[in-house]
Amino acid sequence: MKKMIVKGGQTLAGEVTIGGAKNSTVALIPAAILADTPVKFDSVPDILDVHNLMLILKSLNVTSKFGHGELEIDPTKIKEAALPGNAIRSLRASYYFMGALLGRFGQATVGFPGGDNIGPRPIDQHIKGFKALGARVEEGENEVHITTGPEGLKGARIFFDLVSVGATINVLLAAVRAKGTTIMENVAREPEIIDLATFLNNMGAHIRGAGTDVIRIQGVDRLEARNTHTIIPDRIEAGTYLSFAAANGKGVLVKNVIPEHLDPFIAKLVEMGVNLEIDEDQIYVPGGDFLAPITVKTSPFPGFATDLQQPITPLLMRAHGKSTIIDTLYPERIKHIPEMKRMGGKIESKDGVITVGNSPKLTGAVVNASEIRAGVSLLGLALMAEGTTVIEHADHILRGYDRIVEKFRNLSVNLEVVTETV
Ligand SMILES: CC(=O)N[C@H]1[C@@H](OP(=O)(O)OP(=O)(O)OC[C@H]2O[C@@H](n3ccc(=O)[nH]c3=O)[C@H](O)[C@@H]2O)O[C@H](CO)[C@@H](O)[C@@H]1O
Numbered sequence: 001m002k003k004m005i006v007k008g009g010q011t012l013a014g015e016v017t018i019g020g021a022k023n024s025t026v027a028l029i030p031a032a033i034l035a036d037t038p039v040k041f042d043s044v045p046d047i048l049d050v051h052n053l054m055l056i057l058k059s060l061n062v063t064s065k066f067g068h069g070e071l072e073i074d075p076t077k078i079k080e081a082a083l084p085g086n087a088i089r090s091l092r093a094s095y096y097f098m099g100a101l102l103g104r105f106g107q108a109t110v111g112f113p114g115g116d117n118i119g120p121r122p123i124d125q126h127i128k129g130f131k132a133l134g135a136r137v138e139e140g141e142n143e144v145h146i147t148t149g150p151e152g153l154k155g156a157r158i159f160f161d162l163v164s165v166g167a168t169i170n171v172l173l174a175a176v177r178a179k180g181t182t183i184m185e186n187v188a189r190e191p192e193i194i195d196l197a198t199f200l201n202n203m204g205a206h207i208r209g210a211g212t213d214v215i216r217i218q219g220v221d222r223l224e225a226r227n228t229h230t231i232i233p234d235r236i237e238a239g240t241y242l243s244f245a246a247a248n249g250k251g252v253l254v255k256n257v258i259p260e261h262l263d264p265f266i267a268k269l270v271e272m273g274v275n276l277e278i279d280e281d282q283i284y285v286p287g288g289d290f291l292a293p294i295t296v297k298t299s300p301f302p303g304f305a306t307d308l309q310q311p312i313t314p315l316l317m318r319a320h321g322k323s324t325i326i327d328t329l330y331p332e333r334i335k336h337i338p339e340m341k342r343m344g345g346k347i348e349s350k351d352g353v354i355t356v357g358n359s360p361k362l363t364g365a366v367v368n369a370s371e372i373r374a375g376v377s378l379l380g381l382a383l384m385a386e387g388t389t390v391i392e393h394a395d396h397i398l399r400g401y402d403r404i405v406e407k408f409r410n411l412s413v414n415l416e417v418v419t420e421t422v
């Protein structure tokens with residue numbers, strides 16, 4: 001287990017370059033096993049999730065090499081095998097091996113995934129989609145077995161009961177090599193889904209409509225990579241730095257962003273009175289603005305992302321008045337609240353509504369990062385606090401924030417990450 005030691009009173013200044021999107025990367029890596037050739041990605045974030053996905057690939061006899069933001073994966077000698085339970089449980093997106101293995105072999109046995117502890121995260125819509133494609137699904141105590149008959153998967157029409165990023169991606173991965181046409185309706189529209197479809201289409205897949213709520217897939221027999229796929233920038237990492245820069249910065253330039261992917265977040269910052277200078281692919285935050293309170297309600301893309309609900313909290317604590325947050329996707333995503341209260345943060349949660357008040361006196365404490373975004377928002381508070389904060393279980397932060405110590409160092413902020421010996 002790792003802990004992060006953060007000295008308070010540190011202000012952000014300088015430049016930060018955003019890495020490739022975690023939520024694209026964790027879908028693209030399982031998708032690579034659908035290819036009949038080696039594949040290459042660049043702008044790959046150096047995060048724990050990537051290293052754990054590489055362990056899963058290894059168990060399938062798929063070699064991978066990662067360095068300097070480039071990841072090469074060779075799935076040409078893939079063999080079906082049991083997947084390593086620890087790696088599967090270390091992240092949510094390991095469930096994409098269900099769809100990818102099903103697409104590749106017509107069958108899959110995958111343990112239940114881990115990922116952030118943010119309330120109930122059922123996978124009924126994934127299963128409904130696999131079944132619609134003709135698969136038989138048996139849910140065991142610890143794993144899911146999915147099989148097909150000799151005729152394999154067959155395209156179908158699927159109407160999802162709710163909008164799910166994971167179900168959209170998982171069923172898409174299975175359908176790409178199914179026979180015939182699949183029409184998926186009421187699907188998620190996140191930019192990471194478009195990124196995945198772009199990667200697969202460039203290899204010869206026939207996916208239309210990604211980014212809208214209906215995706216049509218014509219199954220193909222073969223997928224061949226012809227060029228390197230550059231992963232889109234991480235809009236959640238970008239939002240995190242923008243929030244911290246506005247709350248506690250003296251001039252921060254956030255580079256490699258697609259501002260359109262951050263529209264609802266930027267709109268809220270502007271509503272608060274944050275002065276942003278938005279260019280084509282970078283955003284400058286001067287800092288030091290007088291801030292008004294706001295109301296935030298999360299919803300699927302293009303709404304305000306649930307993954308930014310916690311990272312905006314340090315900024316809300318600087319606003320002059322009470323802000324409210326309603327997380328419609330994960331109402332139980334509130335594990336940061338008791339930790340923030342111990343640091344002097346004025347934050348409460350009642351009946352599904354989080355209230356954040358102006359918190360001028362924050363003090364360092366020993367706090368627990370129960371999940372990635374809870375953890376990073378504690379870091380945001382720690383920088384504004386008096387004294388030192390120790391964030392335990394910082395592995396959760398490292399799961400999804402690319403080279404965070406180095407990036408903060410470039411922003412004149414020192415963070416120390418130490419490995420705890422139990
Ligand atoms: C790896 C990845 O991309 N993770 C993101 C993905 O998670 P994930 O793909 O797990 O989230 P979903 O979009 O599936 O979940 C949305 C909502 O649907 C519910 N649901 C989902 C599937 C299902 O079969 N049944 C069901 O009831 C969930 O409990 C949740 O309330 O989208 C979330 C919502 O934007 C983000 O917080 C995560 O960062």
Ligand SMILES: C=C(OP(=O)(O)O)C(=O)O
Pocket residue numbers: 022091092093114115116118307372373400
């Ligand atoms: C919830 C998140 O991730 P995951 O789905 O990988 O647990 C997140 O990135 O905020």
